Amino acid sequence: MNLNSAIESASPPRNNRAADRRQFLKQAALAAATGVAARRAQAVPLPIVQSPDTETDEAGVTWQKAPCRFCGTGCHVRVGTLDGRVVAIQGDQAAEVNKGLLCVKGYHVGAALYGKDRLTHPMRRQGRFLGAYHVGGSHRHHRAADHGGTGAIRHLRLRSVDHPGGICGPKIHEGWLVQ
Amino acid sequence: MPISGLVLTIDHEQPDSLRQVVAALAERPEVTVGESFGCKLAIATDTERAEVDRGLRAWIEALPQVVHVDVTFIAFDSDMEVAR
Structure with missing residues (x-):
């Protein structure tokens, strides 16, 4: 059964096309469920991999683990450094709390270190x-x-x-x- | 007089599980079966009272081929016209 036929089956008879509120809600319910089902079917679960505490990739970037500093959630962050500077930020895929994801603040946790208006002393x-x-x-x-x-x-x-x-x-x- | 949109997750490891679920749902006049996407099946339910709605959802969850039920839409309008 495709979406059109499913909606058609939930619709009132053709001799009564003035859909009442109940029929409208029923169609909306089916449409919402169909949209979620279609989306969920395409979802790919995030891979959970073990990340070592420190590793250096082929570009010479050294990755280390750190907590995100911006809120109390406790997201795990992987910080890539090169020549003593933070050059990349990743969410730690092995972390239960954030499973490889970060919010927009977390992705800027490295760039915040180099803001020109950052206080560097009391x-x-x-x-x-x-x-x-x-x-x-x-x-x-x-x-x-x-x-x-x-x-x-x-x-x-x-x-x-x-x-x-x-x-x-x-x-x-x-x-x-x-x- | 709740109307619900549900997404059922079907146990794809059981052979012919989707067909069995659809056949079971077809026996319930409150259920409108929608489209399936892989192991996901969209349905709408239309019941007279909240208790009946909960009972129907519990019955769906108890089907051996159904591993999970997500509620994606619900309407509880008390002034809803009963078009039956």
Whole structure:
């Protein structure tokens, strides 16, 4: 039975072509199911392969495993480096959580390292804007302690400002950004 | 008065399983059988009450040749005209 004949069989008799709502919904239900069935039939399951922790391909790119840094899902990322720079990103096909796929943020996890506006050292706010004032580690801890050690500041004190991705809350009197 | 669109996954390892499923469904007047694509079979069901709809789906899932049932469409309109 093809799609046309299936829809025809779900249609009202030809002497009553004013399809009522029920018949319309029945045809819509069959059309939806047919579309999904056709799509699913063409689906190819993703291959699950074991990926070694480190390997170098024929182009000289060294692939290593890493977690994606952008959200809490925990996607596994394969990072390709060449001459000390990240040149490629892949989802890890052996990972249960993402099965080789990444979202658009994950695919840019390598490019984000080289953004021209990326903070490369802690900065202290000067007036309304962040200044390029490089703050040393001991000074950071000292100033954080001055602000009472609550909330984000406590996190800053306990977890170390050198932790990748750590962000000090913007509501404090003197904001600190750490990347 | 639910109307559902379902996709049945047929156990392709059993011989003649698709024909057996279609034959079983043909005995239920609430079921309209659509097109099949490999091991996938599209159907629509039209029942009078939600309990009957659930029972029909459970009956389909219990068919030995059916390994999975996906619900792709459902309408629960309470004011739906009964055109029977």
